[in-house]
Amino acid sequence: MAINWFPGHMAKTRREIKENLKLVDAIIEIRDARLVASSKNPDIDDLCGNKPRIILLNKSDLSEERVTKEWIKYLSNDNIKVIGVNCITGNGLKGIKPLLNELLKEKHDRMTAKGIVNIVDRVMVVGIPNVGKSTFINKMAKNNIAKTGDRPGVTRSRQWIKTKIGMELMDTPGILWPKLESDETQLNLAFTGAIKDEIMDIEELALKLIEKLQTDYPDRLMARYKLTELSEEPLENMNSIGRKRGAVVSGGQIDYNRVAVLLLDEFRGGKLGAISLERP
Incomplete structure (x- = not known):
């Protein structure tokens, strides 16, 4: 089953992510806990480089807890922190700020030394369509600022969203990569609705x-x-x-x-x- 879905706005988003990286301190990448490998856009590693990153394994209530723990251990390193969350209920989201503080400790120490008390971290939110980016942002902002939908391709333009925990979020539209090489990846994405049913x-x-x-x-x-x-x-x-x-x-x-x-x-x-x- 050959599936390739790469609307023009996705190519534009790749350019925007690269251009806007200098504006942010860290990246929050959202993946689907049921298909952690398939819901990763391989371009993200190249685009984000060495920026500190937190990977949220969203919909972790729909995945096997044992397997999700294996993924967390597998993906975590000094520059990347991983947690399982549910962006609808908010389960696990309280763990983001401590991880961000850990990743950005040097920045915080510098600013504290200068007498700055209210430190705000700017974070870019990235991920493929339909993994829950807008739901996450709305939960963090506690209101419906970002558009949400159960079909991919809802979020289109960049916007900054303030939260109450010293973090500003830059939203980006969901992007898939131009060619889905693996049959397994294609199917997994389609099973979970990351690719529009209308083209299937x-x-x-x-x-x-x-x-x-x-x-x-x-x-x-x-x-x-x-x-x-x-x-x-x-x-x-x-x-x-x-x-x-x-x-x-x-x-x-x-x-x-x-x-x-x-x-x-x-x-x-x-x-x-x-x-x-x-x-x-």
Whole structure:
């Protein structure tokens, strides 16, 4: 399944990130805790260079806690700090300021020595579409300054947002990279909605998701859709889900589009339980 989605505003955003780096002290990069590798834009490392960075593994309530802890250990170093969060509930967000203080200790020490008490850190927020950047910013600002939506591509222009913890956030639109090399990366991003459903064959996508779940999380699939057994064939399992959920049209045929929409919505909403699509 070949997927490439690189609207013009994304190329512009790459230029803006590079130009605006000199205005910020640190980077907050948001990824999806369910697909930590796939939700990383590989351009971010090159664009951000050695800027201190905090990686937020958002939607960590939807991923396996054990796997998320493995990712935190794997990604952390002196210049990069990692925490699992939920940007909707705010769980984990209190850990950001201590990590930022740790990363920017030299700057804070210099300013304190000059007698400056109210130190404000300027931070750029980056990430691919639909990982929760706007939700995070709204939570930190405690009002709906940034636009939010459950479809990628909502945030378009740069804006500064003040918070109450001595931190100003620069929002940036979500960017994907021009060519998604790996089939696994393409599928993982599509499963979670980081790529617009409108450009996808969602029936084929749902079939691929069933194939993934029947291998890695068969018990979850069976429990959610009340299946007594799973076939080795994903299409047979899709048929079984359709029959269990009444997605049948005249003549007893399965309404595959309805099954696809149902399955993807329930997976994205966490109704199949905590699932990690990737491990370090």
